[in-house]
Amino acid sequence: xxxxxxxxxxxVPLQGDPxxxxxxGDLAEFFFRANVSSSGADSYDDWVLQNNDPQRxxxxxxxxxxxxxxARTPARCWTEFTDAAAEESWLCALDPAWDxxxxxxxxxxxxxxxxxxxxxFAAVMGSTAVPPPPPRCCTSSAxx
Numbered sequence: 542x543x544x545x546x547x548x549x550x551x552x553v554p555l556q557g558d559p560x561x562x563x564x565x566g567d568l569a570e571f572f573f574r575a576n577v578s579s580s581g582a583d584s585y586d587d588w589v590l591q592n593n594d595p596q597r598x599x600x601x602x603x604x605x606x607x608x609x610x611x612a613r614t615p616a617r618c619w620t621e622f623t624d625a626a627a628e629e630s631w632l633c634a635l636d637p638a639w640d641x642x643x644x645x646x647x648x649x650x651x652x653x654x655x656x657x658x659x660x661x662f663a664a665v666m667g668s669t670a671v672p673p674p675p676p677r678c679c680t681s682s683a684x685x
Contacts, residue, residue, distance in 0.1 A: 569642075578609040585609040596633050598622040622665075631660045 548566035553559045562568065578585045588605040589595075603619050606612050622629065634657045639649075649655070 583609065595637055596628040597625070598629070598632070629664065631657070631664045635661060 547564060550562040550565035551559065552562065573579045577583070581587065585605050592601055598619060600616050600623050603614060603616050603623070607614060616623065636652070639654055644654070
C-alpha cells in the first residue's frame with residue numbers, strides 16, 4: 542500500500558474464535574492487482590467495463606464469473622435472474638460509483654449502501670433478513 546497506515550482486519554466468525562488478518566490492506570491490494578479475475582484483458586473487471594448491462598444479470602455475466610474466478614456455477618441456477626422480465630430493483634439500487642475502499646463512511650451511511658448490499662445478497666442467496674449495521678471491524682495503526 543502506498544500510505545503509512547497498516548490495516549488490520551478483526552473478524553468474528555459465526556463459528557470459531559475471532560481472529561485478525563494483519564496487513565489486510567496490503568493483501569487486498571496485491572489480490573486486486575495480481576489476480577486474473579481483476580486484472581488484464583480477460584478479467585471479470587474488463588468484462589464488466591465492456592460488456593455488461595449494469596441493470597441486469599446476463600448469461601454472459603455467469604460465464605465471465607466461471608471463466609475468471611474459477612467458479613463452476615451452471616447458468617441454469619441463475620435463470621431466475623437471467624430470464625427476468627424486468628430489471629431487478631435491488632440491482633438498480635446499487636450505484637456503480639460506490640467503491641468499497643474509497644467511499645467515505647459518512648457517504649456510505651447517507652446512501653444506505655449497507656442496506657442496499659444486504660438486499661442484493663438476500664435476493665441472490667434467498668434470505669429475507671436485512672442485518673443491522675455491524676460494529677466497526679477495521680483498525681488502523683501506524684506501521685512500525
